[in-house]
Amino acid sequence: MTILSIVKHPADILETKCQPVKQFDSKLKRLVRDMQETMIQADGVGLAAPQIGKDMRLAIVDIEDEHGLIVLINPELLSSEGSQTDIEGCLSFPDLYGEVTRPNGIKIKAQNVKGQFYTFEADGFLARAILHEMDHLDGVLFTSKVEKYIPAEELKGADEE
Numbered sequence: 001m002t003i004l005s006i007v008k009h010p011a012d013i014l015e016t017k018c019q020p021v022k023q024f025d026s027k028l029k030r031l032v033r034d035m036q037e038t039m040i041q042a043d044g045v046g047l048a049a050p051q052i053g054k055d056m057r058l059a060i061v062d063i064e065d066e067h068g069l070i071v072l073i074n075p076e077l078l079s080s081e082g083s084q085t086d087i088e089g090c091l092s093f094p095d096l097y098g099e100v101t102r103p104n105g106i107k108i109k110a111q112n113v114k115g116q117f118y119t120f121e122a123d124g125f126l127a128r129a130i131l132h133e134m135d136h137l138d139g140v141l142f143t144s145k146v147e148k149y150i151p152a153e154e155l156k157g158a159d160e161e
């Protein structure tokens with residue numbers, strides 16, 4: 001496995017609407033594994049393909065709960081409900097944290113690494129992490145949604161996505 005380098009803001013790829021994934025081959029499987037290694041090494045809870053320089057609608061999330069690794073390929077938001085406001089960070093913005101309001105509950109449709117479609121429901125922090133990654137695939141950065149920045153020294157050990 002390979003640790004990939006994480007693209008930091010500013011970079012055009014981070015503000016690009018990414019292209020759908022069409023090839024579900026061994027290369028894709030390997031990329032997902034490398035992204036997982038990279039995310040773990042960076043102590044993140046999510047990583048999107050543009051953050052490692054790839055123009056692909058692919059992201060992974062793992063908040064270390066019972067769901068384990070969630071692979072989001074060509075994800076679509078089917079429905080959402082409620083709202084939650086909490087602190088977010090991003091691996092592409094080291095030491096930057098802010099409060100972001102997002103839906104509290106979501107239902108999504110996506111493909112797995114084999115190309116099989118699945119639907120998935122999440123709420124709370126997991127929904128937040130998934131929505132943060134899905135935004136990356138549209139070139140939308142959390143800084144465009146921050147309502148209030150929080151000084152990093154107040155947030156030792158916050159999760160980054």
Ligand code: ZN
Pocket residue numbers: 089090091092132136161
């Ligand atoms: Zn991010």
